[in-house]
């Protein structure tokens with residue numbers, strides 16, 4: 556069984572959402588945020604101290620959220636949740652799969668990152684005015700990657716600055732049943748495992 560180490564609404568939400576989209580069984584291990592402070596033994600699991608860490612059913616560990624989504628899509632949902640090399644949108648798919656959300660750690664970095672992030676949204680806006688999802692005329696792992704960036708931006712109070720087509724896209728993503736299931740799964744697991752339910756982006 557796949558095991559995912561996760562903090563509430565941290566980047567590890569990407570693989571959690573992907574697991575729910577695919578419908579794969581998994582074990583969710585919740586950690587308080589940040590684990591390097593509140594769960595020191597996690598450093599034995601992932602020396603980087605970051606989430607996600609995903610242990611694969613057939614051995615091996617992965618620690619990059621976008622790479623995990625691509626792995627899960629390619630292995631368990633090829634041609635549906637990933638975009639194949641022969642498809643026209645392959646380049647765009649890989650590009651969006653690495654869409655990074657803003658940070659808040661240091662004020663100057665956060666301000667610069669916010670400007671950069673909002674500028675990138677401006678390039679997404681015309682695209683999403685014309686299509687429901689980013690690539691290949693279907694929902695893919697690229698939407699999970701960008702969707703999580705929008706989720707984090709909302710936690711950082713940036714969603715009021717989303718242009719209309721992006722606000723509508725974000726609403727469309729939130730309404731997906733797998734997204735709702737992923738939210739519920741992290742809530743239930745946090746409660747059952749005695750981990751605070753406060754989303755990682757809100758921890759100061």
Ligand SMILES: N[C@@H](CCC(=O)N[C@@H](CS)C(=O)NCC(=O)O)C(=O)O
Pocket residue numbers: 565566567589590591604605606607618619620621755
């Ligand atoms: N590039 C990595 C970044 C992972 C990462 O930085 N995760 C954050 C949570 S969003 C974390 O675990 N931070 C813990 C810390 O900073 O100690 C990915 O996308 O998976």
